[in-house]
Amino acid sequence: MTSIATRAGLALSAALACGATPALAGETVCRFENGVVVVGAEVMGVPGDYILDTATPHTILADSQAQTAGYVETALIGEVRLAGVTAHDRPVQVLAIDLRTGALPTPIAGVIGADVLRGYVLDVSFAPCRVALRSTGKAGRFGGRLVLPMAWVAGRPVVRAAVADGPRAFFGAFAPATGADTPIRLSDALAATPGAAKPKEFYPYGILRPKLRALSFAGRLSENLPAGLMKAEDPDLSGQIGAPLLARYRLRFDFPAGRLLLKPNR
Template sequence: MRILALAALLLLADAPPTVPVASRDPGVVRLAADAEARWVDFTLTPGNQIRFDMAVNGRPVSAILDTGVSFSLLSRSSPVTRGAAIVPGGQASAIGGAVTIGWMPTRSLTLGGLSRRGGGLAVATLPALATGSAESVDMLVGRDLLAGQALDIDYAAHRFRLIRSGRMPFPGRIAPLSISPTHAVYQSAITLGTKRFSPMIVDTGDGSSMTITEAEWRSAGLARLPRTTAIAFGLAGPVVTGLAIVPSVRLGELEAHDVEMRIEPAGGFSETIGVAGRIGTGFLSRYRVLLDPRAGRMVLSPRPGLPPVLRSTSGLLLGLERDRLKVLHVMRGGPAAAAGWAIGDTICAVDGQPIGPGYTSSPQARWSAGTPGTTVMLTPCGGKPRRLVLRRFY
C-alpha cells in the first residue's frame, strides 16, 4: 500500500458505446519499426497509477495507462474536446456505479512507437481524486490501443514501451493472460491455497495490489486473517472495501508472499460484472512486467532489493491537496480511529514540518507506515497538534 494515500481505481469494463458503427471506427494502428527504442517515461501518481504524456490530434495530453479500461477514454474537461463533435454513448460500468459517456472521433493519436489514424475515444468526467491528487489527467489509455502489442513496463526505471507481440525482452515467471470476451479487458487467474480464482482483471489503472469479492474471500477459508478497511476511488465514486495481508498467492509460475488483498463487499463491482477480482499496480510494480495478450502470457521478473509490503500503522488513508493532507478514510481498528480522526480532517504539518509540494516523494511521507510504537505529532490545519501512536493492527 502506498504510504501517502488511497489506492485509487480507474476501471471501465463494458460493451462498446452505443453509437453508430461508423462512429466506432477503430482507426488504423501502426507500430514503428524502432518501437522497442521508444520508451515512454512515466511517474506514479499518489494513487499509484502510471501517468505519462502523449498526443491526441497533435495536442499534448496527460494520460494514465489503464488495461482495465475497455475503450480509451478522454476527460470532458480536456482542451482536446473543445469544439469537438461528441455524440451520446450511453453508460458504462465503473467502480462505484455507472457513468455516462460520449464518443468523439479523432484524427490522430501518438503514444511512444504507436500511432493511430482515425478512430475515436470515449468521453466522460475524470475526477482528479481518482489519481489521489488535486491534479487531473486528460485521458485513460485502455485495451483498444494496447492489446494488439506487447506492453513492457519497467517500474524500476519508470518507463514503458509498446513492442511487437511475441517478443520476450527479458526472462521471468510466466502467467496466463487474455482479453475478456465479455468485458474486453486484460484478464488472468490466481490461486489462494488450493482454490483458483478466475477471471481476475489485470488492471494497471488500479493502484491497489489485488482485490477479490467477499464471496471468494470466504470460499478461500481466509476469515482467520486480521482484517481492516480501506477505500477505493473509481469513475463513479468511492467504495469502502475490506483489507488484509495474504501469506501466499500464486499467479501462473509465480508465487508471491505477503500480498495486500482488498475484499469487495457483496454486490460490489467485481461481483456485478461477474469476475473474481482484479490485479493492480500495487502488485505489478514489484516486478518488471510484460503484458502480451495476443501471445497469451504475462511475464514477471522480480525487482531486487524491494522492501517488504508496507502496512499502515496509522490507520489513515490520505489525499494530497497542495499544502495539506486530507483524510479520505479512517481504517477500522487502527490508531487513528481510536484517536478520533474523521473523514475530511486536514493535516498541515507532520512532526512540525509543513506539507510541501514534494511531499509524496519525500521521506516525510513515510510516517503513515512507520515503526509501531512511534509517536507522530500531526497538526490539523487551523488546530493544535495531535499525538498519534503508531501500531500494527492487521
C-alpha cells in the first residue's frame, strides 16, 4: 500500500478513493457541486458560472471565454461583478482551467479569487447555497461562536490547524478553500509520496485520495479524511482545507478584520 510520508514525520495511508429561492440585496444564490462553490458572476464583461475560491490568489477568466470575448492578452484589468458588488480595475489572469473544471456538469467561465474578495466581508452558506459580499459596515450580525484569527500567506487567507498520523502531529497555517474539492491537502514541502508509482495523482485533479489520520480544525477533530498534496508556494503555507469539510459550517470571512467566523450546521 502506498503512503504519503511528510518531512515533518507525518504519514498518510493511501486509499482510492438544490432548490433556489430569491436572494436578498448583497446576496446571490450559488451551487455546491462536486465539492466546490459555483456562483454566477461577471468578469471583464463575461457573464457565467464561476468557481468561488477563497484560496486562489488571483481571479481567472478561462482562456476559451476570453477568446470568445475578443481578448488576446493573458493579463487583463477590468471589472468583476459578484452578488451586486462591482470591483473596478481588478487584475484578471487568462488561463486554461479545463483540468480544474472537467468534473463539473456545466461550463465554468473562470474563478473568483481572493484578490477580489479581500476588501469585503464574505458570507458562504452551503445548504441552501448562498453567497453574500458586503462592506464591513453593512455585513450585519452573523452569530457564529467560533472565531479564528486569519492572516495572509502567498496571497491566500490562512488559519491555524493541526494534522496528525497518530503518534506525530504538525501545527501550521492552512488556507480555507471554498473552491477545493478535497477536504485537506498538504504542501509537498511538508509531505512526500515515497515509492508511489504515480505521484502526480496525489495532486489536484489526480485520482488518488490518501487518508489523513486526523485533522484538528476550529476545535473539532476529524479522522480518516480524504487528503492529498499541493505544490509548495510558500514555506509558511502548510496546505489547504477544502469545501467538503468547510461545508459543515456557515462561514464568514471577515477579511478587513482578519478573522474567520464559523457557525456549525445543525
